[in-house]
Amino acid sequence: MMTTFCRWGFVSALWAVAVPGFAVCSASPPSTESGTPTSQILFNIAPGGYPPYTVINSDGSVSGIMWDVMTTIASANGLTVEARQIPSKRVDNFMLSGELDATMRAIEWTHKPEQFAFTEGVLKAQDVIFSTRKQPLALSSIDDLEGTILLTHLGYRYPMLEAHLEAGTIRSIDVPDGQTMFRRLAGAERFNGLVFNRRAGEWIIQHNNWQETFIREPLVLEETDYRLMFSPQWRPMMSCFDETLLQIKQDGLLDSILARY
Numbered sequence: 117m118m119t120t121f122c123r124w125g126f127v128s129a130l131w132a133v134a135v136p137g138f139a140v141c142s143a144s145p146p147s148t149e150s151g152t153p154t155s156q157i158l159f160n161i162a163p164g165g166y167p168p169y170t171v172i173n174s175d176g177s178v179s180g181i182m183w184d185v186m187t188t189i190a191s192a193n194g195l196t197v198e199a200r201q202i203p204s205k206r207v208d209n210f211m212l213s214g215e216l217d218a219t220m221r222a223i224e225w226t227h228k229p230e231q232f233a234f235t236e237g238v239l240k241a242q243d244v245i246f247s248t249r250k251q252p253l254a255l256s257s258i259d260d261l262e263g264t265i266l267l268t269h270l271g272y273r274y275p276m277l278e279a280h281l282e283a284g285t286i287r288s289i290d291v292p293d294g295q296t297m298f299r300r301l302a303g304a305e306r307f308n309g310l311v312f313n314r315r316a317g318e319w320i321i322q323h324n325n326w327q328e329t330f331i332r333e334p335l336v337l338e339e340t341d342y343r344l345m346f347s348p349q350w351r352p353m354m355s356c357f358d359e360t361l362l363q364i365k366q367d368g369l370l371d372s373i374l375a376r377y
Contacts, residue, residue, distance in 0.1 A: 138192035138193075138360055138363060141193045141194075141353065141356030141359075142356070143352045143353050143355065143356050144352070144353075145193075145195065145350065145353055146349035146350060154195075155194070155195055155196060156195060156196050156197070156198055157186070157190050157195055157196070157197045157198070157217045157218055158198050158200050158215075158216050158217045158218070159183075159186055159197050159198065159199060159200065159217065159218045159219070160200050160201070160202045160207055160210075160216055160218065160219035160220075161178055161180075161183065161199045161200065161201060162201065162202075162204070163201045163202070163203055164201070165178070165180065165201075166180075166220075166316065167180060167316065167319045167320075167323075167377075168180055168181055168315055168316065168319045168377035169181050169182040169183075169220055169315070169316070169342075170182055170183050170199075170220070171183070171377075178199045180377065181238075181239070181315075181373055181374060181377050182220045182238065182342075182344070183197075183199075184373045184376075185238050185344070185361070185364065185370065185373060186218070186344060188360070188364060188369065189235075189344070189357050189360045189361060189364070192360045193353070193356055193357065193360065200216055202216060202219075204271060205271070207219050208226075208227065208231075208232075211232065211345075211346075211347040212231065212347065212348075214347065214349070216347065217346060217347055217349075217350060218344055218345060218346045218347070218350070219344075219345050220238075220342060220343070220344060220345065221234075221342075221343060221344075221345040222241060222340040222341060222342055222343060223341070223343065224340050225273075225340070226345065231348060232345050232346060232347065232348060233345070233346040233347070233348060233350050233351040233353075233354050234343045234344070234345050234346070234354070235343050235344045235345075235346075235354060235357050235358055235361055236341075236343065236358045236361055236362070237341025237342060237343050238341075238342055238343060238344065238361065238370075239341075239342050239370070239374070240339050240340070240341065240342065241313060241314075241315075241339070241340045241341075241342040242313065242314040242315075242336050242337075242338070242339050242340075243274065243276075243311055243312070243313060243314070243336070243337040243338040243339075244311070244312065244313075244314045244317065244332055244333060244335065244336055244337060245261075245266070245309045245310070245311060245332075245333040245335055245337070246298070246301070246309060246310050246312060246317050246321075246330050246331070246332055246333065247301075247308065247309040247310075247330070247331060247333055248301060248302060248329060248330055248331070249328065249329060249330065249331055251305065251308065252331055252333075253308060253309055253333055254333075255333045255334065255335040256334070256335065257335070258276060258277070258280065258335070258337070260335075261277075261280065261286050261308075261309075262280065262285045262286060263285070263286075264286055264287070264308035264309065265286075265287045265288070265289065265306060265307050265308055266286060266287070266288050266289075266307070266308060266309050266310060266311055267288070267289055267290075267291050267297045267300055267301055267307055267309070267310035267311070268288045268289065268290055268291070268310070268311050269290070269291065269292075269293075269294070269297070269311070269312065270290040270291060270292045271290075274311055274337060274338070275338065276337045276338050277311070277337065288311075289307070291310075294312055294316060294317065294320050295320060295324075297310045297312060298310065298317075298320055298321070298324075298326065298330065301330070302326075302329055302330070309333065311337065314332065314336075315377075317332065318332065319377070344357070
């Protein structure tokens with residue numbers, strides 16, 4: 117099972133003491149096998165990263181919106197963060213077995229969310245439609261998608277589309293990753309659009325210089341609170357993490373993080 121971990125472990129360059137300016141947490145992190153409180157959070161950044169939420173840089177370091185938020189919260193509570201790259205199908209089992217501490221997730225996307233501990237929402241995650249500039253869809257409602265063929269992310273569910281997909285009024289083709297979705301949309305006129313996370317899609321377009329090829333449709337299919345999800349052993353720390361997260365938002369630090377990506 118260890119082979120599913122990344123071959124490197126990037127530990128955030130933060131000191132393991134409470135950071136000045138943040139409230140000191142009265143709760144204790146989970147204990148190690150020796151009985152001492154752990155000082156590290158093993159955080160899933162997804163295989164290859166999930167930009168702009170987690171980004172693996174050319175030197176092997178990690179950055180990204182959720183990484184920066186996680187390391188800030190951890191440092192404020194006397195903890196460090198180490199990155200792990202775990203396939204999505206194995207994340208829940210790894211967390212429940214104690215091999216992984218945290219990941220980024222919405223409650224609504226989680227099977228048996230009561231098994232885990234969640235922070236308050238870090239930001240809103242939006243599922244949107246991307247189309248090509250040559251064949252824009254000009255959507256104003258989901259009904260406008262009737263008769264289309266959409267590329268969708270393998271393993272993901274889209275509740276707002278389910279009735280149309282089941283009725284066959286909208287067709288979908290699953291694709292394993294975002295880069296491939298955009299390339300297939302650009303290369304085949306039979307596809308009308310793709311469904312993807314707004315920020316992740318805009319990142320792909322920007323970093324491939326595809327601004328003249330794709331557009332984001334105005335229709336938002338779903339908007340969800342994107343959170344940090346922890347293994348159940350971390351539940352006593354959630355109030356402390358949420359307090360730090362609130363302060364990050366109030367101080368403008370979250371806005372600064374978002375502006376970087």
